[in-house]
Each structure stands twice: as structure tokens, then as C-alpha cells.
Amino acid sequence: MSKTAEADDRGRIVIPHEIREKHGDRYRVVELDDRVELIPINSEPIEGLRDAVGDAFDGKSIAEIKQQARTAAREAAVEDRSDSSP
Numbered sequence: 284m285s286k287t288a289e290a291d292d293r294g295r296i297v298i299p300h301e302i303r304e305k306h307g308d309r310y311r312v313v314e315l316d317d318r319v320e321l322i323p324i325n326s327e328p329i330e331g332l333r334d335a336v337g338d339a340f341d342g343k344s345i346a347e348i349k350q351q352a353r354t355a356a357r358e359a360a361v362e363d364r365s366d367s368s369p
Contacts, residue, residue: 306323
């Protein structure tokens, strides 16, 4: 789908209803060298993460995912500290 939109005098652009229905109401504005893109922001960040990484978290609760992230961060910090020790 392609639509044309213009900014009003306050810089606001209206996102057409059909697009908001499909992608939601929140977007990240990304400025690239040759264009500006709107990236939909998932209202459930964990679900967005699951969409991004596929089935890597299938069957795991949010608590389990958080615990794995904390454990990995702790292990990485200990490893970095060990690497910098004399």
C-alpha cells in the first residue's frame, strides 16, 4: 500500500486509518540518508522480540527470558573482569 501525506504547519502527519489499523498507533521515526521511515512499535515489547528472533523463546515465560538475560549479563561481566585482571 502506498499513500501520500503532507505535514501541516505544526509538522504533524496523519497516518491513514487503514495503515494504523494494520500496524498500530506508535512508530519509531528513522532518518536514513535518502528517506525517512516509520517503523511500527509493538505494544508488547517481548512479543516484538519474539517476532524478531523467531522461535528462540518458544515455550518460555517472560520471567524465564528475563532470568536468562540477567544470567548471561552477569556471566559476561565476570568474564570481562577476569580478562582485564593482571
